Amino acid sequence: MLNKIKQRCGDRLRLTIFRAVFRHLRLLQYFNIRPKGNQFNIFIIVIRTAMFVFFLQTLYTIMQMNENPLLLFYQKEVSMLSGKWRKVSFLFIIIGLLVASPGLKTAIAAEEEASSYQIVALGDSLTVGYEYGFDAKSVPYGYVEHVYEQALFQGLQAEYVNYSLLGLTSIGFSQLLGAAKEGKSVTISDVQPGLKDPRGATIISGTAQIADSIRGADLIVMTIGGNDLIGVAAQITSTTTDEEKAQLLQTALAQYETGLTAGLQAVTALAPKAKFVIADQYMPIPATITVGGLSFPLPPDAARLREFELQALSQLNEKLKTIVAATKAEGIDISITAVSEPFVGKELEYTSIANSDFHPTRLGYAAMGRTFSTTIWNKYLSARTRPANVPVSVVVRGKELPASSPATMKSSRTFVPMRDITDAIGAKLVWNKTNQTATVSYNNHTVAFTIGSSTILVDGEKKKLNSPAAYLHKNGKEQKTYLPLAVLSEELGLQITYRSTLQAVFIN
Incomplete structure (x- = not known):
């Protein structure tokens, strides 16, 4: 070294x-x-x-x-x-x-x-990936994770960090990012008094780390603004007049504009060359309730709330367009992704509004992930449907290994056909038929596997395998050599990522 x-x-x-x-x-x-x-x-x-x-x-x-x-x-x-x-x-x-x-x-x-592709996620509970019923031990699978997986599908050596906070408002967003930009240490009370995210103190105390991550980011994804409107809804009662509602909304929109503008100024100052994608706000309340193919109108109170929310969302999303246009005019690569569109007509399926919770379900987050990814890469990729006997999909540099050469499992380790994986990587392969040894060279590294041997040669040094040995797999008259995927990738210095959510292994 x-x-x-x-x-x-x-x-x-x-x-x-x-x-x-x-x-x-x-x-x-x-x-x-x-x-x-x-x-x-x-x-x-x-x-x-x-x-x-x-x-x-x-x-x-x-x-x-x-x-x-x-x-x-x-x-x-x-x-x-x-x-x-x-x-x-x-x-x-x-x-x-x-x-x-x-x-x-x-x-x-x-x-x-x-070099790697760095993704940074900022914002509120939608970026956290919160779902109805989550507790401190729950593992999110939100739109950020979908974006990360799509980066892997694009053949990028991707990594991501998520600094989003449950309940964060636009003012809290600006306070946190402003502190990161200025290099100041802050507490929850400095950022947003009353913030109830159990991870809040840890995330907020790391403003230096947040700033470093943002400076190194290639892509920054964000959601913010939903909690500003929730604050308005919480103040509305059955006796609140339309005039009072309008005043509450205008106050919230002014705070949203101030907070988002200041937050974007701070984050773009830290990463002026990064790509920024921010989501608009979706409507969680359906226009009607459908049961067994029959549609029923909303109760009067719910209908009035939906009408007010539509007005509020429309004005907030217009503010978002104005702020993003001004940011783009300063030479920043920033886009709005319309996550609101796939939710229309699928509110009960894509959110937990039936449980009085506006957060997306897994399906809703998947829809958000597709929308974000389409905005970022103009496409959304997925692996082929696997036969029941194929344990995982293997994607190398954005291309899935041929269906004719599926991966296999031995002792919970993934094995792949020698020729297919080396061709996909772009490695040099030398097969010694006499001693049944495959020598793979790539990225200034050489790894030699011998059929049935519990050791390998890595750059000329013998190492003990931490997996079953390479083996010959017979399928009728055809015979192929299978190599342990994780060992091969790691010894060649490649990034190997397993996503259990997709049952897919990515090599980049």
Whole structure:
């Protein structure tokens, strides 16, 4: 590991030196400082001799790289020079390609492999993934988890963190993100007095961690505003006049506008290059109640509440559009995802409103996840329907392994056909028929599996398997070698993620 770090540091140092040399050449040209004729001629003779020896190797090196950084650097920096200075510069480039290109290619590939797609979730209980009946031990499977799974389906090496809070209002949203932006330590009473989320103190005390996560985010997903309207509904009684309702609503909408605007300013200041997606608000109360194919009108009180909520949601969603448009005008990549649309006509199925709870059910969160994902990636992916004898789906870089080569299970470990998995990864495979050994090379790692052996060779070192050994699987006349998926992926430095909710394994 230390040698690899030294190598990568050396590669970066070489490129930095070349950049400094060429910028000095441009300064020399600007001040008309030129080498004398004889010195220049001797220099050219020496360099041309070296070029003749290494010319073919140089061309080969260039062809092996899709975007050689030194060539791109030549286009950007050296093209500004002229005459003999450009010739000198080109010679430096040739030498640089010979010395640095192989190492730079390795360093760039390693850096690309190490990069991951960071998702940050912010907001209220909808982003938490809360469902009716949840307690402190419940594990959410909300829209955020669906977005994360879709990132894996897209072939991204995705990770996510969720800093959302039950009961958070737009003002609390702005207070929390403002503290994160300013690097301040805050408590629940500073953010939103009376917040009842049992995780609240832990999340709110970590404003530095929240800020770091946001700074490194590629995608930030949010829901906020529902609790602002719940606060209005809680103040309305049977004696509240329409005028009083309107005043309560306008006060709540003003607070929503202030809080959301300030919150977005804080989070976009921390991550100006991230992609932001925020949801509109859905209507949880159905227009009618359907039982056994028969539709019944809502009771009068419920009908009046629904009418008021429709008006409130319409105005809040218009405020959201205005705020997002202003944020987008500042150069921020931000979009609204219309999660309200799939809920229309399916309120009783997609929410727990029948239990006087407006939160989505699992089906509702799945619908939100589809809407978010379609906004982000313009599509929503899923694995094929598996036969009963196939335990899991295997998705590599966004593509599912062929149905003709399904995964199998041995001692609760997933095994996959050798040729299919190495082709999907893009690894080099060498099969030694004599000793029945498969050697897989990828990402500067080599792993050798021998049929029936309890050990493997990893980069030349013997290691004991923590799973059953590789084996031959016969299906009629066909015979395939199966390898332990987790061992192969981990030893090659790949991300392996198992999602029990989908019964799918993702390799990215």
